[in-house]
Amino acid sequence: MKHSICLLFTVGILLSGCSKWNVEPKNFYSSATRGDLDTKPYVLYDLDLGAVNGSENADFYWRAIDQTSFYVSPTNGAAIAESSVPDPWNIPYLDLMNQNFKTSTITVGTYSNAIAYITNQGRYGAFRVSNYSFTDNTLKISWITYSR
Numbered sequence: 001m002k003h004s005i006c007l008l009f010t011v012g013i014l015l016s017g018c019s020k021w022n023v024e025p026k027n028f029y030s031s032a033t034r035g036d037l038d039t040k041p042y043v044l045y046d047l048d049l050g051a052v053n054g055s056e057n058a059d060f061y062w063r064a065i066d067q068t069s070f071y072v073s074p075t076n077g078a079a080i081a082e083s084s085v086p087d088p089w090n091i092p093y094l095d096l097m098n099q100n101f102k103t104s105t106i107t108v109g110t111y112s113n114a115i116a117y118i119t120n121q122g123r124y125g126a127f128r129v130s131n132y133s134f135t136d137n138t139l140k141i142s143w144i145t146y147s148r
Contacts (some may be wrong), residue, residue: 032123034144036130041137044075047127047145048119059119065107067134073105077120080106088114088126088144096124096146123148 033050044058045051059078064070074080081099085091091114099116108115114126125145132139 032145032147036140036142039139039141041070041139046119047078047117047125047143048121048123050143050145057120059117062108062139064134064137068132070108070132070139071105072108072115074103074117075120077103079103079118081116082106083114083116083126085126086113086128088128088142091116091126093124093146096126119145 033048035050037045037050039045039062041063042061044053044055044061046053046055046057047059048057056076058075060072060074060080062070062072072080079101081101083091083099085095096116101116101118106115108129114128116124116126118124123145125143127141127143130140130142
């Protein structure tokens with residue numbers, strides 16, 4: 001009985017101390033890859049590596065609708081979700097895991113929030129559209145993919 005009270009007291013102190021340190025889940029996961037990527041429509045991109053990749057490891061592609069909108073499509077088992085957070089660097093890892101992921105295409109317009117994803121290799125991440133140019137036919141994204 002004496003040991004169980006001591007254990008409960010110790011755990012209580014540790015838990016109360018954690019809230020004072022403002023520990024967020026994302027701090028426990030390291031980024032596998034991150035950066036900026038200039039993309040062209042209908043080309044396959046691998047967000048595990050941050051590379052153009054026309055193979056079975058690619059995670060998404062996009063295509064233009066008009067001057068302000070485009071589609072983003074996951075491929076090869078990857079999934080995407082519209083996030084409510086504008087900056088992909090500030091989405092806690094556990095929040096990424098709780099998104100409503102789809103394997104279907106989503107329409108993106110002047111989208112200011114991040115798009116969360118699961119790569120086809122099972123890693124979570126998010127990207128933000130930095131620039132969309134209909135005339136140059138390019139989409140620039142800033143992205144981060146976490147290690148498992």
